[in-house]
Amino acid sequence: MTTIEHEDHEPAASPALSKGLSTLAALQLADGHWAGDYGGPLFLMPGLVIALELVGAPPSEQQRARMVEYLKHVQRADGGWGLHVEDRSTMFGTAFNYVALRLLGVPADDESAARARAWVRAEGGAQRVPTWGKAWLSVLGVYEWEGVNPLPPELWLLPRALPMHPSNFWCHTRAVFLPMSYLYGRRARGPETPLVRALREELYVTPYDRVDWEAARNDVHPLDVYSPHTKLFDALNVALDRYERRRPKALRERALSFVMDHIHHEDTSTSYLDIGPVSKALHLACVWFEDPTQPAVQRHLERVPDYLWDGRDGMKMQGYNGSQFWDLAFAMQAVLEHEPWDTDATAKAMLERAHGWLDDNQVKHDVPDRERYYRNATAGCFPFSTAEQAWPVTDCTAEGLKVALAMQGRVARPLGEARLAKAVDVLLYEQNDDGGWSEYERARGPRWLELFNAAEVFGDIMIGYSHVECTSACVQGLLAFSERYPTYRRAELRAAVRRGVEWLRAAQREDGSFYGVWAICFTYATWFGIEGLRAATSGAEDDRRIERAADFLLSHQRADGGWGESYRSCVDKRWVEHERSQPVQTAWALLGLAAAYEHLHPRLSATKRVTLRGALASGVAFLHETQTDDGWRADMVYGVFNKNCMINYDNYRYYFPVWALARAARLER
Numbered sequence: 001m002t003t004i005e006h007e008d009h010e011p012a013a014s015p016a017l018s019k020g021l022s023t024l025a026a027l028q029l030a031d032g033h034w035a036g037d038y039g040g041p042l043f044l045m046p047g048l049v050i051a052l053e054l055v056g057a058p059p060s061e062q063q064r065a066r067m068v069e070y071l072k073h074v075q076r077a078d079g080g081w082g083l084h085v086e087d088r089s090t091m092f093g094t095a096f097n098y099v100a101l102r103l104l105g106v107p108a109d110d111e112s113a114a115r116a117r118a119w120v121r122a123e124g125g126a127q128r129v130p131t132w133g134k135a136w137l138s139v140l141g142v143y144e145w146e147g148v149n150p151l152p153p154e155l156w157l158l159p160r161a162l163p164m165h166p167s168n169f170w171c172h173t174r175a176v177f178l179p180m181s182y183l184y185g186r187r188a189r190g191p192e193t194p195l196v197r198a199l200r201e202e203l204y205v206t207p208y209d210r211v212d213w214e215a216a217r218n219d220v221h222p223l224d225v226y227s228p229h230t231k232l233f234d235a236l237n238v239a240l241d242r243y244e245r246r247r248p249k250a251l252r253e254r255a256l257s258f259v260m261d262h263i264h265h266e267d268t269s270t271s272y273l274d275i276g277p278v279s280k281a282l283h284l285a286c287v288w289f290e291d292p293t294q295p296a297v298q299r300h301l302e303r304v305p306d307y308l309w310d311g312r313d314g315m316k317m318q319g320y321n322g323s324q325f326w327d328l329a330f331a332m333q334a335v336l337e338h339e340p341w342d343t344d345a346t347a348k349a350m351l352e353r354a355h356g357w358l359d360d361n362q363v364k365h366d367v368p369d370r371e372r373y374y375r376n377a378t379a380g381c382f383p384f385s386t387a388e389q390a391w392p393v394t395d396c397t398a399e400g401l402k403v404a405l406a407m408q409g410r411v412a413r414p415l416g417e418a419r420l421a422k423a424v425d426v427l428l429y430e431q432n433d434d435g436g437w438s439e440y441e442r443a444r445g446p447r448w449l450e451l452f453n454a455a456e457v458f459g460d461i462m463i464g465y466s467h468v469e470c471t472s473a474c475v476q477g478l479l480a481f482s483e484r485y486p487t488y489r490r491a492e493l494r495a496a497v498r499r500g501v502e503w504l505r506a507a508q509r510e511d512g513s514f515y516g517v518w519a520i521c522f523t524y525a526t527w528f529g530i531e532g533l534r535a536a537t538s539g540a541e542d543d544r545r546i547e548r549a550a551d552f553l554l555s556h557q558r559a560d561g562g563w564g565e566s567y568r569s570c571v572d573k574r575w576v577e578h579e580r581s582q583p584v585q586t587a588w589a590l591l592g593l594a595a596a597y598e599h600l601h602p603r604l605s606a607t608k609r610v611t612l613r614g615a616l617a618s619g620v621a622f623l624h625e626t627q628t629d630d631g632w633r634a635d636m637v638y639g640v641f642n643k644n645c646m647i648n649y650d651n652y653r654y655y656f657p658v659w660a661l662a663r664a665a666r667l668e669r
């Protein structure tokens with residue numbers, strides 16, 4: 001095996017590294033950020049298409065053509081679609097995207113449409129979609145609200161102290177429940193157009209008026225079910241159904257106006273972007289049902305393009321209004337890892353421009369009247385996308401903090417203590433009681449709320465959970481800050497870091513790995529685990545942990561020097577090999593191994609040192625071989641959410657390999 005121990009030749013990483021850096025520079029936009037395709041989930045665009053159809057603002061002819069092209073591009077050989085582009089066909093994916101195709105103007109006898117319809121009918125009909133599908137199809141009028149388990153808006157009127165109060169749900173779950181409870185509460189339904197009538201015939205095996213809607217409530221196709229209903233949840237539905245039959249009218253009206261007020265608040269505090277794609281489309285429908293002539297409808301429509309991406313494979317609805325800040329923070333760290341960045345004019349210009357964007361996109365305010373709207377403080381945080389969208393994300397805040405600190409002294413107007421301390425305030429507040437960090441807010445409800453997960457297709461969505469990635473990032477961010485500003489909230493900060501590290505230690509698995517919740521999977525999180533533990537540097541015990549994590553990564557390196565892990569790892573929670581080695585995962589593994597090596601090497605045995613260096617060298621060689629003129633090949637989707645849905649971070653293939661190469665090159669010096 002080759003090693004990179006020699007000092008007598010050019011550092012192996014250099015040519016590929018400069019090429020990678022210039023690709024990254026070429027892709028940077030004038031305002032300093034990187035844009036990228038954030039597609040992957042296949043349950044988003046149909047909701048938007050339904051909402052646009054309702055409000056009478058269907059996509060333009062050109063957009064429709066591009067959307068249809070996308071849907072046909074990602075249709076599976078069996079005629080169906082899954083929850084995401086790599087999934088097998090499911091009822092949700094297939095029935096929902098079939099409806100989208102038809103609304104986008106594809107005739108029933110089109111070849112793709114016919115194959116999709118055949119799939120739906122062969123698998124028993126569209127009444128077997130999961131709850132979110134049932135709700136959307138009811139809004140369109142091709143399913144009956146009677147066939148949806150109760151989503152009473154009155155839950156919002158319960159005392160807030162009750163754990164079941166929706167304000168205690170995970171932010172995305174409450175953001176989806178909010179508008180769904182509005183639509184359910186008023187049995188919102190669009191006009192019965194000829195297309196709606198046709199779809200009623202096409203989607204079911206029995207005639208529409210003979211579908212047993214009550215039985216359909218709990219009929220979800222087994223291929224769709226990731227989190228089956230619990231007995232307790234079924235019992236709750238029986239009780240809620242009884243309530244629904246005799247609920248006082250006035251109370252419903254009060255609940256609906258309460259919910260609508262919250263919808264407007266979320267709309268105005270995010271410039272009508274909303275926290276995510278599902279609530280975006282639902283809110284559009286809600287404000288239209290409330291009053292089709294109100295300006296909010298127009299405001300919403302103006303911000304629909306933020307969610308659309310026209311890519312090589314057609315036009316899709318993205319999983320967010322972009323991953324701008326997230327990409328920026330990593331791209332900057334990749335460039336910063338390149339040692340001579342300040343003598344490299346391209347790298348320097350890239351960083352300066354990026355810093356300007358970072359500066360503009362720190363969230364400066366709390367949302368108005370925040371307690372009333374169940375919102376935590378946000379001033380000082382960094383978002384995942386843009387400051388305009390303004391939802392705070394813990395690990396984005398931590399990565400932003402790290403980068404902003406690293407840029408001090410390197411730019412004319414760095415972010416100073418006052419602004420960074422605000423970010424620290426957010427992080428300190430958001431730490432969970434168990435010592436870890438969730439991604440948006442600290443957990444509000446008890447764990448048993450998970451027994452009432454109503455979205456059959458996702459796992460762990462009812463409350464906030466602590467995650468390796470977020471906890472590691474927060475530990476690193478807080479430590480970096482305290483190194484620079486040792487006196488600010490010193491005791492609290494130290495305690496927070498200590499508890500965070502304890503949480504990380506406990507999260508390490510028997511085999512040395514860490515389970516990844518936001519990207520695929522053990523490769524990604526094991527890198528974060530190593531970074532978190534090494535940042536805290538607390539002695540021999542942690543050294544052994546870092547070494548075990550490194551051993552885990554080593555054990556999965558393939559003969560070609562790369563790493564490749566399937567998305568099934570996330571779903572099944574055990575390592576599943578991908579058919580091919582993947583440049584991005586190879587980069588994560590290399591970053592983790594190089595971090596471990598850097599931290600441990602004076603204490604490593606000679607054999608271990610050689611093994612690690614050899615692994616690094618062959619991983620670097622793999623990155624060299626797979627580099628193309630356009631970054632690196634990416635033939636898989638790298639991100640995940642809620643255990644079961646994959647999402648595409650197209651920019652990962654530009655900066656993670658660059659970062660890994662830069663780190664490997666630095667180790668050689």
Ligand code: LAN
Nearest residue numbers: 172176276277278319320384393395439469518641
């Ligand atoms: C995201 C996108 C970014 C992601 C990271 C910052 C990468 C992660 O480290 C923390 C979690 C976070 C913020 C995240 C959470 C879940 C999101 C918002 C998403 C994956 C983008 C889309 C997803 C959202 C839940 C999709 C809408 C679907 C629902 C189930 C409501």
